[in-house]
Amino acid sequence: MNRHRIETIFLLTLSSISISGCGGNGMSELEAYARSINARPPSPIEPLPEIKPIETFVYVPGERRDPFTPDAQAMPPEPVIEDNGLAPNPNRRKEELESVPLDSLRMVGTLDQDNMRWGLILTKEGIIHRVTVGNYLGMNNGQITNIGEDAIQLTEIVSDAPGQWRERQATVALTQ
Template identity: 50%
Template sequence: MRYKKIIRLVPALSAAFLLAACADRSMHDLKSYVDEVKSRKAGHIEPLPEIKPIETFAYISDGRRSPFESQLQGEETVGQSTGNGLMPDFNRRKEELESYPLDSLRMVGLLEQLGVTWALIQTQEKTIHRVKAGNYLGKNHGQITQVSETQVELTEIIPDGQGGYRERQASLALAGE
């Protein structure tokens, strides 16, 4: 039994002795490589570019409004309508195509189903949606007023810059490939 344990240890011990014999404890090759690297000529590093100072600009109001103050001082707040009473319905649930700017959408086709004309609108991600008159699209509360064979017409409600809103006509033309 004892001989079997010794016989099992012989190959493991032999491998350990062979590996130890192969090792060069002086590390002569490593030392010579380090010496060779240290003796190399130092490389040239380009100097950092000169930083040019930015010219300062002194803002003089000369009676103009401050760019850091609200434009609506003393006026009605955004979301309230002014004289014309026009304003978007902020409580309405947004449709998916209202998250895209109008110029990123393309009309790529037309579909007629059960007497209803649908426009096929493609997003930047190449997803196609079908819309009809009454649907909304674009970031400016644009409601589709008419779908024809060549374009989708819509009415957008945009801020007028004075705390109110105004209507603007827009359209998406059928994209030609």
């Protein structure tokens, strides 16, 4: 109990010394500075900038064009799109290898079975798929037209412009 009392007295003494250090001559200098600042005359407030009036305009149509419709003379003519009749079938069910880019597929061989030739295609995942003439490969609507000993040939339908399509030939060659 005695020790607790000594600690309390020590803390009270230390607090009173700390508080007494806050007073003194330093405050009188601060008060004098604050009085000198308050004694200055206030600086004038700058006036607000003058707002210029905006001239109004009343639209009277007369022979003027409607401002909310495009001007036929200012608009470039729309290009005439000739339909060549070539387009991929959007209703055709997509085959598995149509979601794989053509350059990531590799031909690894052929298989002749029941008077039919099959091409063997290897994907990057290491899966071998069996394809024949008429199947589709790649992401450009490529349909297999011929399976040879050393390559699979296909015809792709690619877009030249919106609504315009053309055919191009592609090949997946045999890799060793």
